[in-house]
Amino acid sequence: MLFGLTEKWRRYKSEIVDEFYMNIDDLLVNEKVIKLDDFTHHYCFTRLKHSLDVAYYSFFIAKLFNLDSRSVARAGLLHDLFFYDWRDEEYEGKNHAFEHPRIALENAREICDINKVEENIILRHMWLVTIIPPKYKEGYIVTFVDKYCAARELLMSLYSRSKLRAVYEKAVIDV
Numbered sequence: 001m002l003f004g005l006t007e008k009w010r011r012y013k014s015e016i017v018d019e020f021y022m023n024i025d026d027l028l029v030n031e032k033v034i035k036l037d038d039f040t041h042h043y044c045f046t047r048l049k050h051s052l053d054v055a056y057y058s059f060f061i062a063k064l065f066n067l068d069s070r071s072v073a074r075a076g077l078l079h080d081l082f083f084y085d086w087r088d089e090e091y092e093g094k095n096h097a098f099e100h101p102r103i104a105l106e107n108a109r110e111i112c113d114i115n116k117v118e119e120n121i122i123l124r125h126m127w128l129v130t131i132i133p134p135k136y137k138e139g140y141i142v143t144f145v146d147k148y149c150a151a152r153e154l155l156m157s158l159y160s161r162s163k164l165r166a167v168y169e170k171a172v173i174d175v
């Protein structure tokens, strides 16, 4: 009985993963999307890893609620499609939080067709920092998953940094 349930869950999960990748396969071979891997997003994580996580978790939730999971997956992957590091001096003082959704949308339009739901998801994903909320339920999923992923990445980075520091300090003491 338990084995049967585990097997069903395993099969369901692998079907979801297959469906997820089928919905974004054209984007994953796009050079602009691949380029996201060159940018550190939250400390130890690249912008591509962050975007893939946001897309995957959002897709999974959208499936659970029977929403437009394809648009969620695609907009999740493209929501941070920009190519600069906001920590660089030249971007200091510029309003990254407000501006990058618009930049990501412009870049996304250059590489594929964007539907109305995807457009609004990308444009409003910074809601709560920005004022205008998403128009569709799908947008709320991506907005909250994005915040969850950012917080998780930050905590994981702090944890691995403190672990590294502990290893370094031990090495210095041992010398």
Ligand SMILES: [Fe+2]
Residues within 6 Å of the ligand: 079, 080, 100, 125, 126
């Ligand atoms: Fe963002």
Ligand SMILES: [Fe+2]
Residues within 6 Å of the ligand: 050, 054, 079, 080, 146
């Ligand atoms: Fe993000």
